[in-house]
Amino acid sequence: MSEIILHQYPQSPVAEKVRVGLGIKNLSWRSVEIPRLPPKPDLIPLTGGYRRTPVMQIGADIYCDSQCILRELEHRYPSPGYYPADEHYSGGIPWALTRWTDDRLFAQCIKVVLAGAGDDLPADFAEDRGRLYFGPEWQTELKAARNELQHTAAQLRAQFAWLNDWLAGNRNYLLGDTAGVVDACAYHLVWFIRGRWAGGEKLLSEFPYLQAWEASVKLIGHGISADLSATEALAIARDTQTTTPESADVNDPQELTPGTTITIAPDIDGGEVAVSGTVHAVSADTISVLRDSPQTGQVCVHFPRVGYRVNVV
Numbered sequence: 001m002s003e004i005i006l007h008q009y010p011q012s013p014v015a016e017k018v019r020v021g022l023g024i025k026n027l028s029w030r031s032v033e034i035p036r037l038p039p040k041p042d043l044i045p046l047t048g049g050y051r052r053t054p055v056m057q058i059g060a061d062i063y064c065d066s067q068c069i070l071r072e073l074e075h076r077y078p079s080p081g082y083y084p085a086d087e088h089y090s091g092g093i094p095w096a097l098t099r100w101t102d103d104r105l106f107a108q109c110i111k112v113v114l115a116g117a118g119d120d121l122p123a124d125f126a127e128d129r130g131r132l133y134f135g136p137e138w139q140t141e142l143k144a145a146r147n148e149l150q151h152t153a154a155q156l157r158a159q160f161a162w163l164n165d166w167l168a169g170n171r172n173y174l175l176g177d178t179a180g181v182v183d184a185c186a187y188h189l190v191w192f193i194r195g196r197w198a199g200g201e202k203l204l205s206e207f208p209y210l211q212a213w214e215a216s217v218k219l220i221g222h223g224i225s226a227d228l229s230a231t232e233a234l235a236i237a238r239d240t241q242t243t244t245p246e247s248a249d250v251n252d253p254q255e256l257t258p259g260t261t262i263t264i265a266p267d268i269d270g271g272e273v274a275v276s277g278t279v280h281a282v283s284a285d286t287i288s289v290l291r292d293s294p295q296t297g298q299v300c301v302h303f304p305r306v307g308y309r310v311n312v313v
């Protein structure tokens with residue numbers, strides 16, 4: 001099997017979520033450091049336009065979004081699993097919980113970090129992240145976020161208190177005695193708030209169970225990584241072929257079938273480019289398209305369904 005390649009940069013909280021996910025399974029992986037701001041000339045040929053961080057590559061299969069990445073890691077490396085052994089949970093509850101951490105709570109953390117940085121943000125970074133996370137009216141939104149920083153911090157406090165209370169039992173991790181996908185998803189927000197907001201340390205200081213859990217997740221580490229150049233990653237895509245079989249799904253509400261040309265983009269307007277390609281595999285959770293570029297040859301690019309809009313061209 002081809003190696004796991006993560007296209008990422010150290011400061012990215014969502015990359016930290018996936019690094020912890022790799023650590024939970026103690027996997028070996030290669031790290032390609034990508035720029036924090038566009039253009040990302042060595043990433044875009046792989047994804048077809050998706051510019052967010054991180055992206056996982058395994059040969060000529062490209063996984064966009066941490067949701068899709070963690071799901072694929074669970075599929076390829078099922079042991080140790082990301083879901084607790086308790087059969088009542090299986091995969092459903094963990095994934096549903098990650099929509100709370102990754103959608104609402106992540107958005108509030110971003111708000112606090114960007115608003116809390118005030119004028120310290122470099123102008124190009126503020127403009128890029130402002131448009132990405134606050135939409136077309138980002139300047140007005142960012143100003144409003146600065147004015148209501150204390151309100152948003154109170155929102156965060158209440159939700160971190162939920163995590164603290166949740167951890168007050170005898171369990172080491174959120175859904176049991178071993179760490180799983182929900183731990184990785186909650187941890188990256190704590191990591192982000194502590195590391196990137198001046199008020200983070202204080203906010204977290206009242207939560208002893210949360211802090212003990214944070215220390216345990218930190219100890220898990222990131223698996224075993226070694227650097228790889230972007231040029232080598234592109235060559236790997238060019239020299240391999242997708243291992244994803246073509247598949248249809250008769251229950252797909254959008255009636256997407258292999259061979260149809262579609263575009264895919266996040267369903268929140270962050271000013272991002274929609275990726276176009278030919279449907280290769282369809283399921284309730286994932287949509288996979290084939291696309292070509294001179295730098296990569298044919299690649300199969302995978303996206304989650306939840307949080308993404310697919311349009312038939």
Ligand SMILES: N[C@@H](CCC(=O)N[C@@H](CS)C(=O)NCC(=O)O)C(=O)O
Nearest residue numbers: 012013014036051052053065066067
């Ligand atoms: N839903 C995406 C969110 C990814 C995301 O917003 N990542 C941030 C970095 S933590 C990002 O892409 N920032 C802009 C960039 O890196 O260009 C996921 O779960 O992977």
